[in-house]
Amino acid sequence: MTVETRPSGRACDQLRAVRLTRRYTRHAEGSVLIECGDTKVICTASIEEKVPGFLKGKGQGWLTAEYGMLPRSTHSRMDREAAKGKQSGRTQEIQRLIGRSLRAAFDLAAFGERTLHLDCDVIQADGGTRTASITGAMVAAHDAFAQLVAKGLIPAIPLKHFVAAISVGVYKGTPVLDLDYVEDSDCDTDMNVIMTDAGHFVEVQGTAEGAAFDRATMNRLLDLAEGGIRDLVKLQKQALELAE
Amino acid sequence: MTVETRPSGRACDQLRAVRLTRRYTRHAEGSVLIECGDTKVICTASIEEKVPGFLKGKGQGWLTAEYGMLPRSTHSRMDREAAKGKQSGRTQEIQRLIGRSLRAAFDLAAFGERTLHLDCDVIQADGGTRTASITGAMVAAHDAFAQLVAKGLIPAIPLKHFVAAISVGVYKGTPVLDLDYVEDSDCDTDMNVIMTDAGHFVEVQGTAEGAAFDRATMNRLLDLAEGGIRDLVKLQKQALELAE
Amino acid sequence: MTVETRPSGRACDQLRAVRLTRRYTRHAEGSVLIECGDTKVICTASIEEKVPGFLKGKGQGWLTAEYGMLPRSTHSRMDREAAKGKQSGRTQEIQRLIGRSLRAAFDLAAFGERTLHLDCDVIQADGGTRTASITGAMVAAHDAFAQLVAKGLIPAIPLKHFVAAISVGVYKGTPVLDLDYVEDSDCDTDMNVIMTDAGHFVEVQGTAEGAAFDRATMNRLLDLAEGGIRDLVKLQKQALELAE
Amino acid sequence: MTVETRPSGRACDQLRAVRLTRRYTRHAEGSVLIECGDTKVICTASIEEKVPGFLKGKGQGWLTAEYGMLPRSTHSRMDREAAKGKQSGRTQEIQRLIGRSLRAAFDLAAFGERTLHLDCDVIQADGGTRTASITGAMVAAHDAFAQLVAKGLIPAIPLKHFVAAISVGVYKGTPVLDLDYVEDSDCDTDMNVIMTDAGHFVEVQGTAEGAAFDRATMNRLLDLAEGGIRDLVKLQKQALELAE
């Protein structure tokens, strides 16, 4: 497949430009603006000095995530969920995914009876907001834990492994990496893959929007995702000024 | 792995006993009780002679699904969602999955401006309620469409292909098919796979509950699922008295 | 009045066929499927080892009930209450009635600080779902308390007296027992009567749907109900294998 | 039973003092303050020039009721239902009862495609608020319909018959009429009876709060109610300056 095939001119296995801006807002323990092409998400990590009821007295921590979109982050204005009085099924699905993915990255037993709240708020959407949220939240969470270390409250960042997320899909018959909105609206298959820096799977969610897809396509999509995740983890570590 | 390893004594690639009872209740156009071991779900398909607002006048149909659990379908009693005043994120995630999967089975353009409502209500839970719901709803939907054909309202069942669903997972280090509750509560990885009778993927949702899993495990899990789905589609067609 | 008058051919004072199936589902302490003609309700009784706040520390128990209908238990599909985000006035009225009626059957002071939750879920409706719920829940509650006795947690089943419930009404001018859906939709007066095995009233709820009714009709309806309840209590005790 | 038995000194068959004040507030088509002893309810009747969706185009009217209590109408302050975001089961039960009772009083087919809204708001509670609401709403509705007649919009008040409501109960072993709060809090049986001016039943709702009650008691309670209703209807007609 030649680059002409994708509306953006990207190669099949090419990520959009990714930018990670740390300390984007002042108050949160971790605050990251992640930009993946035109998709922009503010990811904040907040430490709360208590755990939910079901964990009280167990000596371990908790990590949870919430997701939202500004009403006009999208092409046409969406109703505000706070005004409607409930979060959509899509929103809940996404925030549950972010939470599960990030709980795989950190050792919940190693930061005391604290809760890490991750808030991922999309200020501009162009496809891939849930995967950008996970990739950005990883950096924000790392910063928040680093602050606990700096304050002497925990001995080390309770890191199990880095996680990052990317979408892959079949666009006009060809498997491609990192769908933008135009591709996403017109693709046959859409899969979100969350992996660790060791190349292991944390979560895979694939949906045939149009035709069902075969095993060979599945394999090609997983290959593409593996490559994309490798690059994203590199960018996360650079942003955090960590040796790879 | 010997059969001793699974609490139920099943082989790694062995489904639980599956029973599909059609015409389980009187009023619905399609009504199926699906039993997969001790998991029991009533799946009804109801035809409504109108479509949601966003489809009005487009000459096509719609298919949507809802899912619920009786409060004491589970080991300990759960709060009733109707009394709490909202459906949990898990419930919404599951009913969205059922809807997407069944929309892949039928041609929405081929049954007029009608809505097919699928209701999957778990009366007894022992793992795998969402996959049982999809497998059972396929049969209920087929019966409902058959009734439209019998009434002369549509020329043929708008079938694209059969779909069935099964879970696979890594239990005590070994990939196994069709997790029951005991296995599900103690597994490292849990994946739900929805496939067509042609062996193509409609949906894949895998989560590493414990350790992240590698590509080889992924491949073994997909193999197991493929075998399970093949058997389930056979059972669906037998229940419907269709040639395979 | 001859039997021809009722659509079902039943005599004026004749119950529909009643079937009580105990241990219908596995997990609940008491689980009964009650079938009254085509009306089918799953009644489960669950023991919880605590009481609501207003009873804490008072050394007594509590009993409460919830009621629901599967969306397609009825002739045309009803909206799911969990999806609408609230229980209808009718649902609340019915579950309050079930709770009051069963609290009259048991001695709340005699089973410790425990709550008995009764869940009555209609899987097929053909009139009389609230009375079937009460009659079935009586048996499920009895089973649940028997389990507490078997575990040595209470010395005896805290039974005050059996309760059962039945509807009576005026159908085409004639008082009849146990209205089915066809009769119920077309009756002038509908009364639900809940009585003890001693023939005393626990609750009476009568409504003139059409014309107001006179005292003589009231008396005839109460006579019919008394007979029906006597038969139902006999069936409850048989199902429980108790001497009458 | 001597009058000493009742805390208020009333005879067993004696109503509290009843006062009906018409045109209590300015804006409503009918507005009545009903006082039954210390129970005070504002009943307004509002005409709306349309019917609910299910009646559109059928050429008939509708009548519906809502009920509320001011937070401090009671001995200790109750939470405000508007602030809690939902009406209690008790409130819904009561307003459904008021609506059914008043629909029995008027001919819905005889006032065009209009809705009569009855609002019964308790400003001071001392037992019997639901029966006072019905008795007062009867007068408010009559006034509202009279206004439609006066404007020439309908030829006559669409009256089928007057309805009034009263409670009866067993207090310290003795059947009594018109329970006040002190009696109501300590009674064995509580029954609300709604009857027409012809002495026919519109609704009967009896509950054994303590011991179940026998048929003889039932009969005595209905006798008491009959007498009370006769007096109340007389008062309604006097208030409306109608010949009895």
Next chain:
Amino acid sequence: MTVETRPSGRACDQLRAVRLTRRYTRHAEGSVLIECGDTKVICTASIEEKVPGFLKGKGQGWLTAEYGMLPRSTHSRMDREAAKGKQSGRTQEIQRLIGRSLRAAFDLAAFGERTLHLDCDVIQADGGTRTASITGAMVAAHDAFAQLVAKGLIPAIPLKHFVAAISVGVYKGTPVLDLDYVEDSDCDTDMNVIMTDAGHFVEVQGTAEGAAFDRATMNRLLDLAEGGIRDLVKLQKQALELAE
């Protein structure tokens, strides 16, 4: 401006007739009916022997207010907020204003860990319901505190200063005091002013409904308000039989 200009014939600086009826209902610690012309509000003050969570253990009290309108207090019937399941933005704005204003009147540190609940329920509306609520609630709160004093629970009424509230506005180009509904519906500017008996401002809320208004008008409106408040405080003290 001559008196002819106002629909009511009042002078620009003339209040409507104000009547304060104490002990209007029986149960509340303070209960006042305030009538300002045709606007009628029941203001009750209820003492609760605890404080909200955020004040527990701090040794001080709390004061909070709620506001409601009977559905037919207005010209055309409004939906009941309890039935709609939420309070409007207007209602919340008003009850927050009442609470803030009355918290300025009393010393929260001087009545122990108690909450004073103010409920302002409009039974008839003709403009100025929020200001009438504040003026009436002041008297009800005073009565409730007096009862605590009478019971020996606090040494003195924790009064900082009296507060009263009035509206002013620009009606047909002329600044006027105490707008009634007719004026309010047709005014350019509407301002609510809450002041102490010392003539100091507690709250000012002015809105240009039509044209923006200049500084000179602002000054004239504040002058009018100051006069009105002086009269209202006099009436409050008379009603409470206090020396001015």
Next chain:
Amino acid sequence: MTVETRPSGRACDQLRAVRLTRRYTRHAEGSVLIECGDTKVICTASIEEKVPGFLKGKGQGWLTAEYGMLPRSTHSRMDREAAKGKQSGRTQEIQRLIGRSLRAAFDLAAFGERTLHLDCDVIQADGGTRTASITGAMVAAHDAFAQLVAKGLIPAIPLKHFVAAISVGVYKGTPVLDLDYVEDSDCDTDMNVIMTDAGHFVEVQGTAEGAAFDRATMNRLLDLAEGGIRDLVKLQKQALELAE
């Protein structure tokens, strides 16, 4: 008062640094980031080609506003309103204020049957978020209308006058302009003033948080606001590249 008195070192009549960034996000017709010191609000203006029901067919437009805060825009994390299922009273009060203020700026009769939605989302809070929202929304709305003009849909921007908003207050006894969070948390009086470019009042909302304030203070506060608004309007016009 010397500049030392304010924590920020600002003069009493000195605004924080204000920055208006137009076209901040891509999709909205108007999108402005307003920064007032450390307070940052994204204001978007979205055109919808229809009006709410109450305006249908009247040939005029509508303008409405919504307000939200990202959960960690504040010093400690707030609960997400969408997750709680309702907007707080404060949020509703603010968005109603923004809507009223901006409706004063534009001629609703001059842009056809369209709705302008203003969304003000605070990404970082340091006091004065509601006034920043209004000042920023003015610019976003202007841009959105300019786009309608550019598309030839309306002949001219339907501007009545510019509006801007600022807070003033009494901090440690001294009236100051434009309170930041530190000052706001510790001030006696807080007033929000919305004015036009002609120096007329659109809205004034003043609250004595501590001691009530006198008329002289009121006058000084209004003087300060007038100066601040003059500067803000200048900045709005510069941002829009309009002659002043």
